[in-house]
Amino acid sequence: MKRRVQIVFLAQVCIALAGGLPATQGVAQTINLGAANNADFKVLHATAQDVAEGRQVAETMCARCHGLTGISKEKGVPHIAGQRAVYLHLEMKVYQAGGRGHKVMTNTVKYMNDDAIMKVSAYYASLEPAEPTSGGSAKAAPAKPNAISAGKAAATACGGCHGEAGISSTPGMPSLIGMDPKYFIAAINAYKGGQRKHDMMKTLVSGLSEAELNNMALYYALETPGKAKTPAPGNVAAGKTAAAGCVGCHGEGGVSGNPTTPSLAGQDAQYFIDAMRAYKDGARNDATMKGPASSIDDATVKNLAAYYAGQAPQAPKVAKPLTVAEWAERCDRCHGVNGNSNDPRAPALAAQRLDYLERVLRAYKKGERKSKEMAVMSEGLDDALIDGLAAHYARQKARGLAYLVLPQPPAPKK
Ligand code: HEC
Ligand code: HEC
Ligand code: HEC
Ligand code: HEC
16 A cells, blocks of 8 residues: 655645544644754655665665565564654664664665665655554563552561651651652661661661662652651740751751751651760761750750651652653654654654664663754663553554645644
């Protein structure tokens, strides 16, 4: 089946998806992809003759890897059937200039002339795209728990002492709620390394991996904060007065704005008193707190503890990580609905090979494959998200693009 129609520049074109999405979507999509130039757009004017000649090029130069159908059966080789025409052209030129650092492809296109590149791009763009990956590894992939639920699971072992969701109900046990992840992790590492001396905590946390720690820190940071459910017998008004000297570091009302200085709001009073004593006698060795702790008598410490215990703790400024589905929504802004790009410059991702998507996303993240847009987008992706997004797009139904020239450009929809 041939779906080729004459093309003009994007702004004047209504792009209809062969699979039946509303035609206006092509126009509504606004992205700013600077890389393509006029030569790359020439491929949109390809004729049936050009496509036929492109097929001959493909037969001799590409088919042994990409197949004449553009649907790859080989690990590491991407599907290129139905891929967006300008994108194909653009990437061929990038390979030619050595820009993707891939020897096989660079050597293949090195001596191709512009005409052949245009035609072979038009040919592969005109083909029916691959079927989505169904079953197999792609289906099984996204079962991994997200960071927060993994953190919650790991923190069940801590709840017996630190309280349900990190809100202490045992005098002497610190609340962990509202704690900045930086301070949390530094505290655990100080127990592990012995700088903060507490044999029991050292034993409890020594087996925790870095990933488990990060997940737990995130979980506690994002839970709804609450005051410790423990008695706080001091004089609150006197404590408030005494706290004037602490505000500079621990923040107004004990809500710290500095990730390495702990918040004190809502903290268990007994733990607070113990900590002050430990700073004073050197059991907890900290140059910053030694001074303030040494200059205060026991009655004042008790009042400070009561004052801070009564202050409302706040969640630290930590962004909740996005799920795979929430990420995919952002990716779709450029790559089209479910990875079916409406812009001939942006690659379609739908039904692409899983192994290729995984590898390419890691290459962008490491900076091995260069792209301004994708460097930004891949920066925040961890391994689980990369696997999840790759599986998501490999499973999507791919739709070819048909380009229709309209007599008048329709008004862009808001
Ligand atoms: C020896 C095997 C081989 C041959 C021959 C070959 N390719 Fe490739 N091609 C690959 C591999 C492997 C990749 C993935 C490289 C990478 O990750 O950058 C690739 C990538 C591509 C891409 C990038 C796809 C994307 O989604 O970004 C395009 C376009 C492409 N090839 C087109 C062609 C064309 C057109 C020909 C013939 C002129 C051709 N290739 C010949 C192996 C081959
Ligand atoms: C058996 C009781 C107990 C268990 C179980 C326990 N902790 Fe603790 N934790 C304590 C005590 C007591 C302290 C105060 C130690 C000190 O004085 O330094 C503490 C201190 C901490 C601190 C430092 C708090 C601060 O304000 O500086 C962190 C962080 C912490 N624990 C995390 C954890 C995590 C994570 C777990 C689960 C893996 C855990 N704890 C399990 C009793 C416990
Ligand atoms: C110059 C900055 C600074 C000032 C002033 C200061 N603190 Fe601190 N405070 C810190 C830092 C940093 C820590 C974390 C030290 C560590 O890792 O043990 C801390 C820790 C604490 C802790 C232990 C919290 C926990 O979760 O383990 C308490 C309690 C505390 N401070 C109370 C006070 C009080 C009360 C005052 C005022 C009298 C005060 N601090 C003044 C910087 C300061
Ligand atoms: C601002 C627009 C934009 C956004 C948002 C975006 N991309 Fe891209 N993406 C691009 C462009 C442009 C390219 C082509 C870059 C190049 O030349 O290497 C690309 C290329 C890719 C490729 C390589 C395709 C191929 O065939 O080789 C993958 C995979 C990809 N993006 C996945 C994603 C994922 C996953 C997200 C969301 C986390 C995302 N993109 C978000 C613009 C975007």
